[in-house]
Amino acid sequence: MNATSPNTPTTKSGVSMSDNMNAFQNAVAQFDEAAKIIGLTENQINLIKEPQKITIAKIPIRRDNGDIAIFTGLRVQHSSARGPAKGGIRFHPNVSLDEVKALAFWMTFKCAVANIPMGGAKGGVIVDPKALSPHELESLSRRYILEFSDVIGPDRDIPAPDVNTNAQIMAWMMDTFSLNKGDYLPAVITGKPIEIGGSLGRKEATSRGVFINVKMMAQHLGWTLTEKSAAVQGFGNVGSYAALFLHEAGVAVKGIADISGGYITEKKEGLNIPAMLEWVGDHGTLEGYTELGVTSPDDPMSVLEMDVDILVPAALENQITTSNAHHIKATLIAEGANGPITPNADHILFERGVHIIPDILCNSGGVTVSYLEWVQNRMGYYWTEEKVNEEMSEIMTRAINEVLKVSLARKISLRMAAFVVAIQRVLKASEIRGMYL
Ligand code: NAD
Numbered sequence: 001m002n003a004t005s006p007n008t009p010t011t012k013s014g015v016s017m018s019d020n021m022n023a024f025q026n027a028v029a030q031f032d033e034a035a036k037i038i039g040l041t042e043n044q045i046n047l048i049k050e051p052q053k054i055t056i057a058k059i060p061i062r063r064d065n066g067d068i069a070i071f072t073g074l075r076v077q078h079s080s081a082r083g084p085a086k087g088g089i090r091f092h093p094n095v096s097l098d099e100v101k102a103l104a105f106w107m108t109f110k111c112a113v114a115n116i117p118m119g120g121a122k123g124g125v126i127v128d129p130k131a132l133s134p135h136e137l138e139s140l141s142r143r144y145i146l147e148f149s150d151v152i153g154p155d156r157d158i159p160a161p162d163v164n165t166n167a168q169i170m171a172w173m174m175d176t177f178s179l180n181k182g183d184y185l186p187a188v189i190t191g192k193p194i195e196i197g198g199s200l201g202r203k204e205a206t207s208r209g210v211f212i213n214v215k216m217m218a219q220h221l222g223w224t225l226t227e228k229s230a231a232v233q234g235f236g237n238v239g240s241y242a243a244l245f246l247h248e249a250g251v252a253v254k255g256i257a258d259i260s261g262g263y264i265t266e267k268k269e270g271l272n273i274p275a276m277l278e279w280v281g282d283h284g285t286l287e288g289y290t291e292l293g294v295t296s297p298d299d300p301m302s303v304l305e306m307d308v309d310i311l312v313p314a315a316l317e318n319q320i321t322t323s324n325a326h327h328i329k330a331t332l333i334a335e336g337a338n339g340p341i342t343p344n345a346d347h348i349l350f351e352r353g354v355h356i357i358p359d360i361l362c363n364s365g366g367v368t369v370s371y372l373e374w375v376q377n378r379m380g381y382y383w384t385e386e387k388v389n390e391e392m393s394e395i396m397t398r399a400i401n402e403v404l405k406v407s408l409a410r411k412i413s414l415r416m417a418a419f420v421v422a423i424q425r426v427l428k429a430s431e432i433r434g435m436y437l
Contacts, residue, residue, distance in 0.1 A: 021342075021343070022096075022098045022099070022102070023098060023099050023102035023103070023317060023339060024098040024099070024101045024102040024105065025098075026102065026317075026318075026339060026342065026343055027101075027102040027105045027106060027339075028049070028105075029343045030343065030415065030419055031049060031105070031109075031419065031423070033343075033416060033419075034416050034419035034420050034423055035049075035423065037410065037412060037416055037420055038420055038423060038424065040423070040427070044427055044431075047427065047430050047431070048079065048081070048423070048426050048427055048430055051076050051077060051078045051079075051101055051104055051105070052077050052078060052079055052080060052085075053076075053077040053151065054074070054075075054076050054077075054097070054101075055074070055075045055076075055077075055148060055151050056072065056073070056074055056097075057072075057073045057074075057075075057144075057147035057148060058070055058071075058072065058073075058147075059071040059072070059073045059125060059140060059143050059144055059147055060143065061136055061139040061140050061143055062139065063133075063136055064133050064135060064136060069136075071125050071126060071127050071140065072125070072126045073123070073124070073125045073144050073147060073148070074095065074097060074100045074123060074124050074125070074126075075100075075121065075122075075123040075148050075151060075152070075157070076097075076100045076101050076103075076104040076121060076122055076123070077104065077119070077120075077121045077151065077157055078101070078104035078105050078107065078108045078119065078120040078121060078122075079108040079119040079120050079426060079430075080119040080156070080157070081119060081426050081429040081430040081433065082111065082112060082117055082118065082119055082425065082426060082429045083111075083116075083117035083118040083119055084118055084119065084153075084154070084155050084156050084157055084158055085104075085107075085108075085118070085119040085120055085121035085156070085157040085158070086107060086111060086118040086119065086120065086121060086157070086158050086160070086190075086367060086370065086371070087103065087104055087107040087120055087121035087122040087123065087157075087159065087160065087162075088103075088122060088123070088159065088160045088161055088162025088163075088165065088191075089122075089123040089124060089125070089144070089159050089160070089161070089162055089165050089169075089173075090103075090122070090123070090124040090125075090162040090163045090164065090165065091124070091125050091127050091129040091140075091163070091164040091165055092124065092126075092127070092128075092129075092163050092164055093126060093127065093128045095124035095125065095126045095127075096126075099124070100122045100123065100124050101122075102339070103122035103162075103338065104120050104121050104122040105120060106120070106338060106339070106359065106360055107119075107120030107121060107122060107367070108120025108422075108426060109360050109418070109419060109422035109423065109426070110359075110360040110361075110363075110364045110367055110422075111364075111367060111371075112421070112422035112423075112425040112426050113360050113361050113364060113399055113402075113403065113418045113421055113422040113425075114361075114364040114367065114368050114395055114396070114399045115395070115398070115399060115402075115425065116367070116368060116371040116395065117371075118158075118367075118371060119426075121157050121159070122162070123144075123148070123159055124162075125140065125144060127140065129164045137169070138172050141165075141169045141172045141173055141176075142172050142173070142175075142176040144173070145159075145172075145173040145176045145177050145189075146176055146177075146180065149177060149180055149181075152177070152188060153177075153185075153188060154185055154187035154188050154374070154377075154378070158187065158188060158189060158190060158370075158374055159173065159188075159189050159190075160189065160190045160191040160367075160370050161191040166191075167191055167192060167193045167198060168193070170189050170190070170191045170192045170193075170198075171192055171193055171196055173188075173189050174186060174188055174189045174192060174196065174197075177189070186377040187374050187377035187378050190202075190370035190371075190373040190374055191370060191373075192373070197373070197376070197377045197382075198373060199369055199370075199372055199373035199376055199382075199383075199388055200382075200383070200384065200385035200388050201369055201385045201388035201389050201392070202366075202369045202370070202373060203237070203241075204241045204245075205365045205366050205368065205369035205370075205392060206237065206238050206241075206336070206363050206365050206366035207237075207238055207239075207240075207241030207242040207244070207245055207336070207365070208241070208245065208365050208389065208392065208393075209362070209363060209364060209365015209366065209368065209392065209396050210238065210242045210245075210312065210314075210334050210336045210362055210363060210365065211242060211245035211246065211249070212365070212393060212396045212397065212400070213334055213357045213361065213362045213396070213400055214246065214310060214312075214332070214334050214357070215249070216397065216400045216401075216404075217332055217334075217355060217357060217400075218332075220404060221332070221355070223309070225246075225249050225250055225251050226249070226250035226251070228251050228252070228308075228309040228310060229251065229252040229253070229254050229270065229308040229309050229310070230243075230246050230251050230252070230253045230254070230255075230270075230308050230309065230310035230311070230312065230330075231253070231254060231255035231256070231257075231303045231304070231306040231308045231310075231311050231312070231330070232246075232253060232255070232256050232257075232303075232311075232312040232314055232336075233256075233257045233300065233303050233304055233311075233312070233313045233314060233315045233319060233337075233340075234257070234258060234313070234314035234315030234316070234336065234337065235256055235257070235258040235276065235280060235285075235286055235314075236258070236314070236315070238314040238336040238337065238363065239256070239258070239312065239314035239315065239336060240276075240277050240280060242312050242314055242334075242336050243256060243271075243273045243276075243312070244273050244274065244277060246273075246310070246312075247270065247271075247273040247274070251270070251310065252267075252268060252269055252270030253270040253271050253273055254266070254267075254270045254271065254306060254308055255271075255303040255306045255308065256271060256273075256276060256286070256303065257300035257301075257302075257303035257304075257315070258280075258285050258286045258300065258315075259285055259300065260285045260286050260287035260288075260300075261286075261287075261296050261297060261298050261299070261300055262296060262297040262298075262299065262300050262302050262303045263276070263286060263289060263291075263294055263295075263296055264294065264295050264296070264297065264302075264303065264306065265291070265293050265294045265295070266293070267293045267294075271291065271294065272291055275291065276289060276291075300315075301319070301324070304319065304320060304324060304328060305324060305327045305328060305329065306329065306330075307329045308329065308330050309330060309331060309332060310330055310332045310333075310334065311328065311330035311332070311333045311334070312333075312334045312335075312336050313333065313335060313336060313337050313340035313341070314336030314337050314340075315337055315340070316337060316340065317337065317338060317339035317340055318339065318340070318342055319337070319340045319341070320333075320340060320341040320342070320345045320349070321342045321344070321345050322342070322344045322345055322348065324345075325341075325344075325345035325348040325349055326348060326352075328349065328354065330354070331353070331354055331355060332354070332355045332357070333349070333354060333355070333356045333357065334357045334362050335356065335357060335358055335359040335362045335363065336359075336362065336363055337359065337363070338359050338363065339359060340359070341356065346413070346415065350413045355414065356413065356414060356415060357414055358413075358414055358415035358418050358419075360415075360418050360419070360422065361399060361400065361403055361414070361418045364396070364399065365392055365396055368392050368395050368396065369388060369392050372388055372391055372392065402421055403417045403418045403421055404417070406420055406421055
């Protein structure tokens with residue numbers, strides 16, 4: 001936040017913002033703005049803003065050729081004021097402390113806005129997992145969890161998958177942790193395979209949550225979904241099922257983008273989403289997908305500016321910036337991805353009257369079902385998919401209603417309202433617990 005120029009735009013509340021800030025600076029800018037709205041004191045801000053604990057470990061593995069390779073592993077626990085910390089583990093060459101801090105920070109407030117009894121954490125390893133053999137990947141995953149076994153645990157900090165980590169990796173991690181503690185401890189990690197305590201409904205949970213948000217906002221705006229159109233950026237876990245749920249509800253999904261480019265149609269009924277899902281299931285990406293009446297611009301960004309009612313960014317952070325915010329035509333944006341809109345762009349869109357369902361609310365269906373997985377592991381009793389979806393839907397519906405109420409009462413954006421609700425919950429828990437000595 002200190003690296004702003006004199007030309008950096010400021011928000012209504014006087015908080016400086018720039019498109020060029022890193023993820024943690026973006027996260028803190030959102031926090032600072034909400035803190036001003038609530039009127040937090042300096043002491044209160046200090047109590048909850050910065051991460052609680054940062055652990056950095058050297059992760060050595062033996063490569064298949066006998067060499068030893070050393071990687072850097074990170075775990076940031078932002079807050080455990082409301083319960084054990086919770087957050088995924090990312091394997092990526094661009095992992096940095098700032099990124100992990102930002103993601104841990106968002107997890108704290110995501111759990112608080114959904115009102116699930118957990119705090120926020122995130123982990124990562126600076127590695128290109130594609131350069132590892134399956135055996136090396138297993139060694140890295142097992143060694144990561146071993147190095148962090150003092151700071152994680154079913155009542156302490158519960159990891160989950162994130163970019164480039166999956167159910168198999170969670171299984172190796174759970175196995176390593178359990179063997180070292182001498183107990184069977186499935187609740188140490190979520191996103192596991194069903195056979196060892198994973199939850200039904202987890203795969204589609206984030207997208208189902210995105211769809212519940214869209215449905216409720218449509219209701220609030222007096223929209224009939226079958227008369228509306230949409231575009232979705234990203235066709236991975238979140239984007240593909242979000243597109244499918246919209247399609248099944250009768251929304252004409254007229255644009256999809258993934259890393260291979262855009263897929264756009266003028267057809268009244270929109271794209272054939274089930275066929276696109278099948279294509280990605282067979283080929284990994286949409287590369288080569290064809291459909292009558294569909295054009296494929298090379299630039300995936302073009303989908304963001306389509307003349308549709310609903311836009312779902314579900315790919316990467318920082319996709320909508322000051323350079324394209326003025327060209328966005330959708331009037332409802334549902335943030336499937338984390339941080340897809342920069343703070344500056346967010347203000348441009350808010351001034352233009354665009355409704356934005358913020359990431360910490362919109363994509364919290366994923367962590368909500370992760371929490372339900374942990375609950376089932378603790379009970380040793382497993383629910384049907386219907387029951388999981390019902391529980392998740394109840395939690396999400398309550399969260400959306402609470403945020404909407406604060407947004408209307410205080411005349412603030414849904415993002416600020418979500419932060420106001422979440423910050424107050426984290427602060428209250430921190431203050432009630434008080435200072436130990
Ligand atoms: P994923 O890896 O399954 O899919 C990412 C998609 O984005 C792919 O289709 C990829 O082709 C596409 N993509 C990449 N670069 C692109 C570009 N330049 N233009 C257009 N498309 C591009 O990832 P995911 O799990 O679907 O996650 C997507 C976002 O949602 C991330 O921000 C993630 O942090 C967030 N998120 C995911 C979950 C979850 O449960 N998976 C939960 C909450 C938030």
